[in-house]
Amino acid sequence: MEVPSSASCVRALWRSRCRVQPSRSVPRRRNPRGQGEVLKAQLVDAAAKLLATLDQPEALTLRQVAREVGVAPASIYSHFTDLSALIQHVLRLRYQELARLMDEAAQVAGPAPLADLTARCAAYVHWGVSQPGHYRTLFGGRMPADLVPGSAHGAGAEPLTAVVASLAAAAVPERKQPTAERQAQAGLMLWTALHGLVSLYNDHGMMPWPPLNDLITDVVCLHTGRPAAETASLLRQHEGRFGPPTRAAHKDRDTALLDPSPPADNEHGVTPEAG
Numbered sequence: 001m002e003v004p005s006s007a008s009c010v011r012a013l014w015r016s017r018c019r020v021q022p023s024r025s026v027p028r029r030r031n032p033r034g035q036g037e038v039l040k041a042q043l044v045d046a047a048a049k050l051l052a053t054l055d056q057p058e059a060l061t062l063r064q065v066a067r068e069v070g071v072a073p074a075s076i077y078s079h080f081t082d083l084s085a086l087i088q089h090v091l092r093l094r095y096q097e098l099a100r101l102m103d104e105a106a107q108v109a110g111p112a113p114l115a116d117l118t119a120r121c122a123a124y125v126h127w128g129v130s131q132p133g134h135y136r137t138l139f140g141g142r143m144p145a146d147l148v149p150g151s152a153h154g155a156g157a158e159p160l161t162a163v164v165a166s167l168a169a170a171a172v173p174e175r176k177q178p179t180a181e182r183q184a185q186a187g188l189m190l191w192t193a194l195h196g197l198v199s200l201y202n203d204h205g206m207m208p209w210p211p212l213n214d215l216i217t218d219v220v221c222l223h224t225g226r227p228a229a230e231t232a233s234l235l236r237q238h239e240g241r242f243g244p245p246t247r248a249a250h251k252d253r254d255t256a257l258l259d260p261s262p263p264a265d266n267e268h269g270v271t272p273e274a275g
Helices: 006-017 036-053 062-069 073-078 083-109 113-130 132-139 150-170 180-203 212-224 228-237 253-258
Strands: none
Touching: 036 062, 036 073, 036 083, 036 132, 062 073, 062 083, 083 113, 083 132, 083 150, 113 132, 113 150, 113 180, 113 212, 113 228, 132 180, 150 180, 150 212, 180 212, 212 228
């Protein structure tokens, strides 16, 4: 009998979170003449901003998105069939952004398992703290299932799979898990710790928290069994390259939410055209 890999176990666990449910259908309406990829990029920007800043993001409407861009609501249907399609597009871009940042951090750190794991964990935490609104969009669990089916979060399996593999390789022999299922569970427990750290830090950022890198060190040490000095050395060596080690996002929460820093590459998944 074939033994499942840890990656297949992660995907199976993630799919159980992302059970497909029917999305709400809205009859498609088109403008006689669309405004091209520039309008699409503006709609994506507006939806992402509103999801990140609204007190009740689950109450987002197409009319709000259209008002933010300054177009008629009917213009949206030239690019997205309904609100669900627009939100799912935003979710895919955010997951892709997070996965890319974690991959880039791992490349900077080098191929050693502990370095790879530390870099991915640090990139995840620093992104979540510096982009609290976007983090809430992905992991806040506020969207109703009829608007955003669980399958829309399927892209989140990629960064988790990489963390599971790194953890399995970096753990000391006493912490090695004997089966793929156990490796996947260990990875989920590590992700739970990282998510709890980001969520509490974002919700209570004015508390006298220790430096983020110290907290990341403790989490990695706890789950790998490796000496804290090893992880701390890696974080010092690559200071600022796994994510901005700053609490600036919490000095003015409203400003941080309303003016999120864009990623280095085009975040829309489209190439804007002039005019």
